[in-house]
Amino acid sequence: xxGLSRILAQLRTPAVIPPPAARVPRQVERxxxxxxxxxxxxxxxxxPGTRLTERELCEGFGISRTIAxxxxxxxxxxxxxxxxxxxxxxxxxxxxxxxxxIYQLRTEIETxxxxxxxxxxxxxxxxxxxxxxxxxxxxxxxxxxxxxVETMAEFERFMARVADNQIAAEVLAQLNARVNxxxxxxxxxxxxxxxxxxxxxxxxxxxxxxxxxAAVAAVRTFVHRSGEAVLRHMDRQTQPTIPPSQExxxxxxxxxxxxx
Amino acid sequence: xxGLSRILAQLRTPAVIPPPAARVPRQVERxxxxxxxxxxxxxxxxxPGTRLTERELCEGFGISRTIAxxxxxxxxxxxxxxxxxxxxxxxxxxxxxxxxxIYQLRTEIETxxxxxxxxxxxxxxxxxxxxxxxxxxxxxxxxxxxxxVETMAEFERFMARVADNQIAAEVLAQLNARVNxxxxxxxxxxxxxxxxxxxxxxxxxxxxxxxxxAAVAAVRTFVHRSGEAVLRHMDRQTQPTIPPSQExxxxxxxxxxxxx
DNA sequence: CGGAATAAATTGTCCGACAATCCCATTTTG
DNA sequence: CAAAATGGGATTGTCGGACAATTTATTCCG
Numbered sequence: 001x002x003g004l005s006r007i008l009a010q011l012r013t014p015a016v017i018p019p020p021a022a023r024v025p026r027q028v029e030r031x032x033x034x035x036x037x038x039x040x041x042x043x044x045x046x047x048p049g050t051r052l053t054e055r056e057l058c059e060g061f062g063i064s065r066t067i068a069x070x071x072x073x074x075x076x077x078x079x080x081x082x083x084x085x086x087x088x089x090x091x092x093x094x095x096x097x098x099x100x101x102i103y104q105l106r107t108e109i110e111t112x113x114x115x116x117x118x119x120x121x122x123x124x125x126x127x128x129x130x131x132x133x134x135x136x137x138x139x140x141x142x143x144x145x146x147x148x149v150e151t152m153a154e155f156e157r158f159m160a161r162v163a164d165n166q167i168a169a170e171v172l173a174q175l176n177a178r179v180n181x182x183x184x185x186x187x188x189x190x191x192x193x194x195x196x197x198x199x200x201x202x203x204x205x206x207x208x209x210x211x212x213x214a215a216v217a218a219v220r221t222f223v224h225r226s227g228e229a230v231l232r233h234m235d236r237q238t239q240p241t242i243p244p245s246q247e248x249x250x251x252x253x254x255x256x257x258x259x260x
Numbered sequence: 261x262x263g264l265s266r267i268l269a270q271l272r273t274p275a276v277i278p279p280p281a282a283r284v285p286r287q288v289e290r291x292x293x294x295x296x297x298x299x300x301x302x303x304x305x306x307x308p309g310t311r312l313t314e315r316e317l318c319e320g321f322g323i324s325r326t327i328a329x330x331x332x333x334x335x336x337x338x339x340x341x342x343x344x345x346x347x348x349x350x351x352x353x354x355x356x357x358x359x360x361x362i363y364q365l366r367t368e369i370e371t372x373x374x375x376x377x378x379x380x381x382x383x384x385x386x387x388x389x390x391x392x393x394x395x396x397x398x399x400x401x402x403x404x405x406x407x408x409v410e411t412m413a414e415f416e417r418f419m420a421r422v423a424d425n426q427i428a429a430e431v432l433a434q435l436n437a438r439v440n441x442x443x444x445x446x447x448x449x450x451x452x453x454x455x456x457x458x459x460x461x462x463x464x465x466x467x468x469x470x471x472x473x474a475a476v477a478a479v480r481t482f483v484h485r486s487g488e489a490v491l492r493h494m495d496r497q498t499q500p501t502i503p504p505s506q507e508x509x510x511x512x513x514x515x516x517x518x519x520x
Numbered sequence: 521c522g523g524a525a526t527a528a529a530t531t532g533t534c535c536g537a538c539a540a541t542c543c544c545a546t547t548t549t550g
Numbered sequence: 551c552a553a554a555a556t557g558g559g560a561t562t563g564t565c566g567g568a569c570a571a572t573t574t575a576t577t578c579c580g
Binding site: 290324326345346 | 562563564565566571572573574
Binding site: 105 | 368372430
């Protein structure tokens with residue numbers, strides 16, 4: 001079971017690339033490792049359910065337990081994993097319920113952000129937004145799911161910045177991090193990218209026309225549909241045979257049992 | 261400057277209270293210290309702007325640097341303080357801008373939660389809500405600001421639980437933690453409690469009547485007014501003389517300079 | 521007085537050690 | 551044979567010390 005070790009080893013980044021007189025070694029080891037592991041979790045290199053032990057982190061990155069532990073604390077605080085004392089951290093597995101909650105919240109926040117964006121946007125901002133749209137469409141045409149998702153995230157940050165709402169950006173980023181991997185997976189479903197891009201076009205259209213209500217509606221539809229797609233994908237993934245009969249209940253979310 | 265040290269020392273909790281055979285020593289030192297410091301920050305015992313050094317934490321709680329550092333990582337991840345490498349953690353000082361953002365986001369989330377609550381609430385839940393309302397009003401009559409705020413937080417958690425939305429509860433808790441102290445301060449302004457309680461009555465009325473739109477409207481008004489109150493209080497606090505002329509701008513929020 | 525050199529304080533990182541707890545498998549017991 | 555007990559290995563919890571890197575405070579000099 002050192003598939004994880006191999007992954008971690010690959011993540012190892014050389015301490016410094018610019019040997020010539022370059023200032024700003026401002027990033028400390030801890031941050032580097034944290035970023036690397038975070039990225040690995042978010043992009044799916046480290047799968048949900050994986051247990052991250054101190055030793056693996058130490059050996060994988062060549063760091064001491066001090067740092068490994070601090071990184072684990074940070075990951076846990078960001079809810080990228082579930083931590084239990086004396087047990088350790090395991091990369092978060094999302095339940096349908098949780099996913100639905102996240103998308104519901106995202107819908108509201110994105111709505112807020114779009115409103116703020118259109119309130120504050122200059123013509124240039126609108127142009128930039130249109131550009132983001134094109135970049136997404138291009139990436140989609142190239143079937144580059146990663147690029148699509150990354151561009152979307154960047155677009156979100158951009159809108160939040162124009163709307164001048166840092167808190168929204170922070171929360172949004174955190175929520176996105178938690179479902180990022182699922183998004184990537186879901187986009188493998190045939191037709192999913194096309195549907196998504198249709199939504200993107202609608203959003204950009206609303207923004208370009210400066211039609212706030214249209215943009216908001218488009219965003220809500222888009223986010224909602226994305227959530228649905230992810231949930232659909234989760235179904236197909238975890239229960240290809242057994243017809244699920246749960247799902248309507250008060251749901252103290254039962255992680256879909258995965259019988260070998 | 262060891263006023264902080266004294267505070268920290270007081271926070272020190274005895275390692276164990278139940279000497280008889282009591283299971284569940286499940287809480288590790290780290291969590292205890294984290295909770296204590298967090299509480300201290302949230303309730304204002306440790307004022308914003310204060311620098312939390314490792315040494316203070318170590319001596320204040322009788323712990324090793326290992327734990328002190330981990331606690332600091334957690335506090336920073338929760339945004340309860342701003343951390344800079346090689347500098348340390350200082351308890352977050354909120355700008356007007358940030359506060360406005362937080363309240364804006366809170367408004368949306370609370371709206372969502374109330375909707376979810378009324379969707380799922382049984383008659384008993386409604387009764388419990390009414391009870392929460394009474395508890396708040398009682399606490400207000402006793403002029404017990406802390407109790408008011410705590411009950412409100414508990415009420416929020418309750419609604420989120422009924423609405424079965426854990427993510428919302430998490431985010432809400434995090435946002436509240438960041439402004440809790442300001443809320444307490446703002447409620448010292450004369451008439452503030454009364455205004456607040458008026459809002460509470462409206463919210464409870466809407467809930468009791470199961471009138472979703474009324475409840476939502478009441479919540480939005482309430483949260484918005486609370487935010488306004490906090491902002492007003494911040495004004496009065498930081499710039500009692502100089503007429504502020506900033507405030508409308510794109511605002512890369514300038515923390516109101518506090519000249520000695 | 522201003523600025524440069526110096527000292528002190530603080531954080532970053534590593535190491536080693538040992539206790540506490542959990543996990544798992546084997547063995548013992550009913 | 552199943553269930554409970556046990557025992558060892560792995561993992562986390564916590565401590566202490568050490569030294570480098572960096573920031574912050576102090577001192578000294580032109």
